[in-house]
Amino acid sequence: MARIYISLGTNISPAQHLRAGLVDLQKHFGPLQLSRVFESESVGFKGTNFLNMVAAADTELSITEVVATFKQIEQDNGRIRGEKKFSPRSLDIDLLLYDDVICEIPVELPRGEILFNAFVLWPLAELVPNLCHPVTLQTYQILWQHYDKQCQQLWPIAFEFPAELLATNPLIITR
Structure with a gap:
């Protein structure tokens, strides 16, 4: 059984797509x-604000199968393949960590944006502050403490999680 950490982001009908993505992930x-939900300014392009968060789960699936599942969930939620890298997203789901695996294929792990994007690092540091990044060997709490918080603006928001998600499987929501 592998422990996976997942980044979710959206700026097209963000509350709707984030809720739907969480329900699909739990299925x-x-x-x-779950971390808290954060609102952030778009990075790399002018656009509406994003909602971002990090989730953790356990799986028997391989890395390739996990990534394929994420792509299917994105597609089911209106994600169009071939979009520009920096553009609006209905739902963006990325595998951040798969246990302590370090690899480039089938995807880069740990995902590089952990160290560069506040909208990934802050929720990850909140969720697992004492877990060590497999390359830097620093905890996510230490990485977040040393992060230049002036370079990207984000803030935690109140978020209503889907009732069907809470009813079928109580979530552990870190505050």
């Missing part, structure tokens, strides 16, 4: 552990 992976 595929079972109980989720």
Whole structure:
């Protein structure tokens, strides 16, 4: 059983797509552990603000199968393949960590944006502050403490999680 950490982001009907993505993730992976939801300014392009968060789950699936599941969930939520890298997203789901695996294929792990994007690092540091990044060997709490918080603006928001998600499997929501 592998422990996976998942980044979710959206700026097209963001509350709707984030809720739908969480419901789909729970259907595929079972109980989720969640960070708070953060709102952030778009990075790399002028656009509406994003909602971002990090989730954790356990899986028997391989890395390739996990990534394929994420792509299917994105597609089911209106994601169009071939979009420009920096553009609006209905739902963007990325595998950040798969246990302590370090690899480039089938995807880069740990995902590089952990160290560069506040909208990934802050929720990850909140969710697992004492877990060590497999390359830097620093905890996510230490990485967040040393992050230049002036370079990207984000803030935690109140978010209503889907009732069907809470009813079928109580979530552990870190505050």
